[in-house]
Amino acid sequence: xxxxxxxxxxxxxxxxxxxxxxxxxxxxxxxxxxxxxxxxxxxxxxxxxxxxxxxxxxxxxxxxxxxxxxxxxxxxxxxxxxxxxxxxxxxxxxxxxxxxxxxxxxxxxxxxxxxxxxxxxxxxxxxxxxxxxxxxxxxxxxxxxxxxxxxxxxxxxxxxxxxxxxxxxxxxxxxxxxxxxxxxxxxxxxxxxxxxxxxxxxxxxxxxxxxxxxxxxxxxxxxxxxxxxxxxxxxxxxxxxxxxxxxxxxxxxxxxxxxxxxxxxxxxxxxxxxxxxxxxxxxxxxxxxxxx
Amino acid sequence: xxxxxxxxxxxxxxxxxxxxxxxxxxxxxxxxxxxxxxxxxxxxxxxxxxxxxxxxxxxxxxxxxxxxxxxxxxxxxxxxxxxxxxxxxxxxxxxxxxxxxxxxxxxxxxxxxxxxxxxxxxxxxxxxxxxxxxxxxxxxxxxxxxxxxxxxxxxxxxxxxxxxxxxxxxxxxxxxxxxxxxxxxxxxxxxxxxxxxxxxxxxxxxxxxxxxxxxxxxxxxxxxxxxxxxxxxxxxxxxxxxxxxxxxxxxxxxxxxxxxxxxxxxxxxxxxxxxxxxxxxxxxxxxxxxxxxxxxxxxxxxxxxxxxxxxxxxxxxxxxxxxxxxxxxxxxxx
Numbered sequence: 034x035x036x037x038x039x040x041x042x043x044x045x046x047x048x049x050x051x052x053x054x055x056x057x058x059x060x061x062x063x064x065x066x067x068x069x070x071x072x073x074x075x076x077x078x079x080x081x082x083x084x085x086x087x088x089x090x091x092x093x094x095x096x097x098x099x100x101x102x103x104x105x106x107x108x109x110x111x112x113x114x115x116x117x118x119x120x121x122x123x124x125x126x127x128x129x130x131x132x133x134x135x136x137x138x139x140x141x142x143x144x145x146x147x148x149x150x151x152x153x154x155x156x157x158x159x160x161x162x163x164x165x166x167x168x169x170x171x172x173x174x175x176x177x178x179x180x181x182x183x184x185x186x187x188x189x190x191x192x193x194x195x196x197x198x199x200x201x202x203x204x205x206x207x208x209x210x211x212x213x214x215x216x217x218x219x220x221x222x223x224x225x226x227x228x229x230x231x232x233x234x235x236x237x238x239x240x241x242x243x244x245x246x247x248x249x250x251x252x253x254x255x256x257x258x259x260x261x262x263x264x265x266x267x268x269x270x271x272x273x274x275x276x277x278x279x280x281x282x283x284x285x286x287x288x289x290x291x292x293x294x295x296x297x298x299x300x301x302x303x304x305x306x307x308x309x310x311x312x313x314x315x316x317x318x319x320x321x322x323x324x325x
Numbered sequence: 326x327x328x329x330x331x332x333x334x335x336x337x338x339x340x341x342x343x344x345x346x347x348x349x350x351x352x353x354x355x356x357x358x359x360x361x362x363x364x365x366x367x368x369x370x371x372x373x374x375x376x377x378x379x380x381x382x383x384x385x386x387x388x389x390x391x392x393x394x395x396x397x398x399x400x401x402x403x404x405x406x407x408x409x410x411x412x413x414x415x416x417x418x419x420x421x422x423x424x425x426x427x428x429x430x431x432x433x434x435x436x437x438x439x440x441x442x443x444x445x446x447x448x449x450x451x452x453x454x455x456x457x458x459x460x461x462x463x464x465x466x467x468x469x470x471x472x473x474x475x476x477x478x479x480x481x482x483x484x485x486x487x488x489x490x491x492x493x494x495x496x497x498x499x500x501x502x503x504x505x506x507x508x509x510x511x512x513x514x515x516x517x518x519x520x521x522x523x524x525x526x527x528x529x530x531x532x533x534x535x536x537x538x539x540x541x542x543x544x545x546x547x548x549x550x551x552x553x554x555x556x557x558x559x560x561x562x563x564x565x566x567x568x569x570x571x572x573x574x575x576x577x578x579x580x581x582x583x584x585x586x587x588x589x590x591x592x593x594x595x596x597x598x599x600x601x602x603x604x605x606x607x608x609x610x611x612x613x614x615x616x617x618x619x620x621x622x623x624x625x626x627x628x629x630x631x632x633x634x635x636x637x638x639x640x641x642x643x644x645x646x647x648x649x650x651x652x653x654x655x656x657x658x659x
Contacts, residue, residue, distance in 0.1 A: 212590075216426040223380060224413035224440045224491060238430045 037080035057319045062074040063313020068307025085114035087121040088272040094292045106296055108285055115293065118274040119300050125275040126304060127189050130252045136194035138248055141201020146232055148202065149209025150280035159208070163199035171196050175258055179267040189268040193258045197251055204247050242319040249312030253305035260301050276301050328355035329531045330379070330499050335367040337374050337383065348374045349555045356531040362548035363459065363534045363563070365578065371555040371603045372535045376501045380416060381408050393659035397496065414444040417492040422506040423485035427476035433487045434472035440494045459490040465519050481515035489520060496528045503535045518545050539582050543567060551575050554613040555603050557632060561639030571617050571641035571649045576648060612644070620645040
């Protein structure tokens with residue numbers, strides 16, 4: 034490796050170290066990061082660490098209280114191990130959160146780039162369409178779409194993604210409007226750069242920070258959304274475990290077995306909180322306007 | 326010798342909400358190979374608009390008429406894709422503001438190399454090597470380590486050198502420099518002008534220099550075109566024009582330059598030109614400068630004077646030409 038290349042690596046490493054230090058000096062952000070890593074690891078290794086088959090019921094041991102022999106978090110109305118189901122449920126929650134966010138970001142950013150860069154009638158059409166979508170509350174729109182698409186995890190993801198596209202379109206467009214007037218964009222045009230290069234290299238590259246922040250804020254919304262759709266029966270379908278489904282079946286037994294409703298609720302809350310804390314931390318370190 | 330760049334009867338109109346604005350009116354000029362032509366005038370005279378229209382960079386609200394020939398190519402009728410090929414390869418541009426003209430997310434070597442990869446089909450490695458050579462050419466200190474730095478690590482003067490390196494990467498035929506030294510301090514200005522002179526000698530690039538700094542013009546330009554309110558009011562070789570200005574606007578501009586060498590230690594009040602550059606809505610029926618001119622007579626308010634050869638190599642558009650210093654203390658008759 035040449036010395037110059039080493040210098041680049043050093044500069045990058047220095048920048049990364051500085052970002053890391055700024056991140057590490059924010060305890061809530063670190064807590065969020067640890068929580069997110071834990072949830073991700075749990076989701077990945079759920080089948081290996083589950084003590085029981087999450088779909089296997091044992092009718093002789095229904096509604097065992099938490100900390101009973103062999104069942105740390107007790108059993109549910111069909112005698113299934115709650116811990117195993119929570120672990121398995123983390124998979125639907127996380128995959129919905131991540132996949133829906135990714136999908137929404139790709140679609141939303143593309144439309145935002147087009148609208149902001151080309152302006153004109155295209156901009157008007159795209160922005161009015163997002164206005165129409167924004168007229169519906171997020172969850173109402175997602176529920177409506179999921180009901181039309183039919184109940185399944187994939188359709189729930191699709192419905193959630195579509196519902197949060199407008200946010201990405203707006204953020205991207207706003208950024209692009211500012212960036213397209215930058216002198217370096219003019220300079221790139223003067224140097225004969227085609228639109229594709231200007232859009233992706235000079236504009237998109239420079240609006241990554243707010244988009245990363247937006248993504249980290251969308252993920253918990255998606256996780257809660259997935260739980261809500263599954264709770265309503267238009268998301269993940271039984272016997273697959275999902276925190277939303279667990280809540281939904283627990284509500285019938287809330288007086289007999291309150292812990293049964295509490296456990297998936299706490300799981301959702303912790304996961305969403307972790308992502309939120311992480312997102313706040315990322316915003317603090319990535320957004321120059323928020324830096325003191 | 327055929328000119329490298331020949332602009333003929335260039336008019337630029339902007340359609341705005343408050344009606345049409347005539348930014349440039351039947352402007353003609355040409356630049357020979359290796360020549361430095363200065364476009365001079367106050368802010369709002371149409372200098373930058375003229376330059377932008379050569380590169381076809383004006384927004385869509387602008388309507389451009391006239392002819393712009395680069396060697397034998399008519400630029401006004403080229404397709405967008407053909408124009409893209411011309412930009413950066415045959416004609417390039419340096420901006421006034423070096424602090425914001427570089428993309429903060431990429432190394433300067435990458436940004437210089439981008440032009441080379443696009444127009445010369447170089448590989449990343451070749452482009453990087455050539456970028457180092459170009460940085461040497463613009464006298465960047467330690468180019469081999471600077472090439473991998475990001476814009477925020479460089480000073481304003483260094484960034485302007487990077488901009489120049491990008492602009493001359495493909496040895497363009499014409500380089501448009503829009504106030505290239507305005508944002509820099511004076512010692513850096515002199516270095517940047519040296520670099521431009523050096524490039525002209527080495528690469529044979531014609532330079533169109535847009536500025537309101539007459540010191541810069543005297544330093545580097547071969548010929549000067551003085552613009553006022555979208556019109557060419559005077560043109561000629563820099564020495565003749567500075568020694569013997571004909572148009573009262575040129576006289577006024579030169580009178581506004583501090584000349585400690587001529588004052589001989591006596592404090593002399595600088596001449597100013599009262600008033601502002603007018604905004605034209607249509608082709609003028611009077612001399613555009615008449616409202617601010619001490620020499621203005623009834624004749625000046627009835628017709629726009631044509632551009633005439635007044636001195637062996639100097640043109641001016643004025644009914645009362647001459648280099649006598651205008652006395653503005655008497656006030657302007659409106």
